[in-house]
Amino acid sequence: MFEYQAPDNLLQDKIILVTGAGDGIGRAAALTYAAHGATVILVGKTTEKLEAVYDEIEASGAPQPAIVPLNLETATEHDYIDLTNILEQEFGRIDGILHNASVLGMRTSLENYDPITWNQVMQVNVNAPFILTQNLLPLLHRSERASIIFTSSGVGRTGRAYWGAYSVSKFATEGMMQVLADELENTSNIRANCINPGATRTQMRAYAYPAENPETVAAPAEIMPVYLYLMGDESAEINGKSLDAQSKR
Numbered sequence: 001m002f003e004y005q006a007p008d009n010l011l012q013d014k015i016i017l018v019t020g021a022g023d024g025i026g027r028a029a030a031l032t033y034a035a036h037g038a039t040v041i042l043v044g045k046t047t048e049k050l051e052a053v054y055d056e057i058e059a060s061g062a063p064q065p066a067i068v069p070l071n072l073e074t075a076t077e078h079d080y081i082d083l084t085n086i087l088e089q090e091f092g093r094i095d096g097i098l099h100n101a102s103v104l105g106m107r108t109s110l111e112n113y114d115p116i117t118w119n120q121v122m123q124v125n126v127n128a129p130f131i132l133t134q135n136l137l138p139l140l141h142r143s144e145r146a147s148i149i150f151t152s153s154g155v156g157r158t159g160r161a162y163w164g165a166y167s168v169s170k171f172a173t174e175g176m177m178q179v180l181a182d183e184l185e186n187t188s189n190i191r192a193n194c195i196n197p198g199a200t201r202t203q204m205r206a207y208a209y210p211a212e213n214p215e216t217v218a219a220p221a222e223i224m225p226v227y228l229y230l231m232g233d234e235s236a237e238i239n240g241k242s243l244d245a246q247s248k249r
C-alpha cells in the first residue's frame, strides 16, 4: 500500500470536487477529504447516493459539502456552464478535482464490441473529464495551489483482451493527464496526476470479477493515503505522474 500519513488538517479551507462521489472509491474519497478539512462538492449520477454521503459528512461535523447531480453521459455544455457559474458564485474558486466516475462497459472482444456502448464509455470516462476540466480551469487558476487527479487502471497502461473501451479510455486518461500536466508545468499553480487504485472492493470490481471473494481485495477506505497525498500541498511538486494506490512509494 502507498504509505502516507496525512495531517488531520491537510485539506483545511480547500474546496474539492469529486465525481462519482456517491459510491465506491469516490464515496470514500469524499468522506476522507471532508474528514481532513475540505469542503467537498459531491458530483454524481444518483442523487439519493449523494444525499447519503452528504448526510454522513454533515453528521461527522466536517465542513458542509455541496451536492451537484450530473449525469456525465448526457450532460450538455450548458450543464457544465451552469455548474461552473454555481461554483463561482458559491466559492469563487476551487482547489482540486478528483475525476473518479467511470463506467466499465462490456467485457468482450473488440470484434464483438457494441459501438453504442463504446461511445457511452468514452463519453463518461474521457470526454466528461476533459469538458469538466476545461470549464473549471479558470476557477482552479484562482487557487493558491490546486491539484487535478485522474483515475487510471492497470489496463490503461497495458492493453488486455476483452477490456474493450474501458481499457482504451484509461489509456486516453493517462494521455490527457500527461498533456495537461505538460501544459501546466512551470506556468501555473495547478498540477495534474493519475491514480491507479488497483483491485478495490466496489460494485465495478464485483461486476468485472463476479467469481472473486470481495473480502480478498482492499476496501476503498484502505487505498486513501495516495488520494490524500496527491490532493494535499505536500505533493505540490508532483506533476505528470501516475501513482499506484496499492504499491510502495
Ligand code: NDP
Residues within 6 Å of the ligand: 019, 020, 021, 022, 023, 024, 025, 026, 043, 044, 045, 046, 047, 049, 070, 071, 072, 073, 074, 099, 100, 101, 102, 103, 124, 151, 152, 153, 154, 196, 197, 198, 199, 200, 201, 202, 203, 204, 205
Ligand atoms: P463504482 O462503479 O463503484 O462507482 C462508480 C461511480 O461513478 C459511482 O458513484 C457512479 O454513480 C459514478 N458514475 C457512473 N456513471 C456515471 C455518470 N454517467 N455520471 C455521473 N456519475 C457516474 O466504481 P469504483 O468506485 O470501483 O471506481 C472508481 C474509479 O476507479 C473508476 O474510475 C474506475 O475505473 C477506477 N478503478 C477501479 C478499480 C476497482 O478495482 N474498483 C480498479 C482500477 C480502477 P452512480 O452510483 O450514481 O451510478
